[in-house]
Amino acid sequence: MSQPKKPKPFNYKLFKIAVPVMLIFMCLHLSAQEYQKIKANAGDGAFSVLKQNGYTPSEYMNQFIELNKSRLGKNNALIAGRTYRLPIKTEDATEVSPKAAPVEKVPEKKIYEIFGSKYREVTIKNKELAGAVYYLMSGHGGPDPGAIGRLNGHDLCEDEYAYDVTLRLARNLIECGATVYMIIIDPNDGIRDEQYLTPDKDEVCYPNQVIPLSQVARLHQSTDAVNGLYALNKKKFQRLVVIHVDSRSEKENIDVFFYHDKRSVSGKRLANTLMQTFEQKYAQHQPNRGYEGNVSERNLYVIKNSLPPSVFIEIGNINHFRDQQRIIMPDNRQAVSNWLREGLIEDFKKSIK
Numbered sequence: 001m002s003q004p005k006k007p008k009p010f011n012y013k014l015f016k017i018a019v020p021v022m023l024i025f026m027c028l029h030l031s032a033q034e035y036q037k038i039k040a041n042a043g044d045g046a047f048s049v050l051k052q053n054g055y056t057p058s059e060y061m062n063q064f065i066e067l068n069k070s071r072l073g074k075n076n077a078l079i080a081g082r083t084y085r086l087p088i089k090t091e092d093a094t095e096v097s098p099k100a101a102p103v104e105k106v107p108e109k110k111i112y113e114i115f116g117s118k119y120r121e122v123t124i125k126n127k128e129l130a131g132a133v134y135y136l137m138s139g140h141g142g143p144d145p146g147a148i149g150r151l152n153g154h155d156l157c158e159d160e161y162a163y164d165v166t167l168r169l170a171r172n173l174i175e176c177g178a179t180v181y182m183i184i185i186d187p188n189d190g191i192r193d194e195q196y197l198t199p200d201k202d203e204v205c206y207p208n209q210v211i212p213l214s215q216v217a218r219l220h221q222s223t224d225a226v227n228g229l230y231a232l233n234k235k236k237f238q239r240l241v242v243i244h245v246d247s248r249s250e251k252e253n254i255d256v257f258f259y260h261d262k263r264s265v266s267g268k269r270l271a272n273t274l275m276q277t278f279e280q281k282y283a284q285h286q287p288n289r290g291y292e293g294n295v296s297e298r299n300l301y302v303i304k305n306s307l308p309p310s311v312f313i314e315i316g317n318i319n320h321f322r323d324q325q326r327i328i329m330p331d332n333r334q335a336v337s338n339w340l341r342e343g344l345i346e347d348f349k350k351s352i353k
Helices: 011-033 046-052 057-068 158-175 215-232 264-284 302-305 321-328 332-353
Strands: 036-039 083-085 106-113 121-124 132-138 147-151 153-156 179-182 237-246 259-262 294-297 308-318
Touching: 011 259, 036 294, 046 153, 046 332, 057 083, 057 308, 057 332, 132 215, 153 158, 153 237, 153 321, 153 332, 158 179, 158 237, 158 308, 158 332, 179 215, 237 302, 237 332, 259 264, 264 308, 308 321, 321 332
Parallel strands: 132 179, 132 237, 237 308, 259 294
Antiparallel strands: 036 083, 106 121, 147 153, 259 308
């Protein structure tokens, strides 16, 4: 009978070689996962950036801060213009079978000429506002420039600056999956990054109506446009946002404030939600400044006679020097539109519970 073979002794030398090699391959596999990068805009915070890109902030906030700690400002604030890495999602880090090639999700992109050549391509970042319909109405337009301030030899026309903020807000909402109607439309201005916006009188009212000179006729025209669209979108979540720049004494510096119709519970909730968002943003970005905006009832024709719940917003005093400095800076106009977007998202969530 043959003798059984003796088992080979454990090769410790081979073990010492194999384990480090395996660890090297594991590290290479992890390092091969590329981080998605984003550039922060004025008004962005870690929480909002994570939400906009499809992350659950409570789950990924610590990872985001750890990845970007050398690029964050005080209290982990994002700095506009800087690039930040997004965490690798848990589901993205799972190993893929060699037989199944990974499927890359191509971001949905749409073209909107109304935003101008620089901003015409819009990437749909998420579906937070899917099913929501917004009517955005900037103040005045056509033959009526609204209030006019003067700065460094330039006319600051209310309709031009209100329109730029409104356009930026429209783009923000579309990025989140909303349906947006611009009620006042300028066919060729687009989003502008200049400080001094050249005034013109070619704005029209949706869909392509000449804006009349009479103030009463203008108010009827824009309100009728909203109500006609409201009927087409019945049973959907709908909101009207009206944006103006206030005109007061040159000595009076004001913060963004909000009006609603006294009969509208939803309009009041919308106005309060937006104001609370601005309070939070001021506390985050200018903690020593304070915020003095407010919400109040106002018997204004458009919000009184429009069918969807509405809010009327004044974004500053076009005659006050410090407010003028805020209004003419494109980054500030973008920040206002970003904060309005966040407030509208919060209002949408509260309303559909």
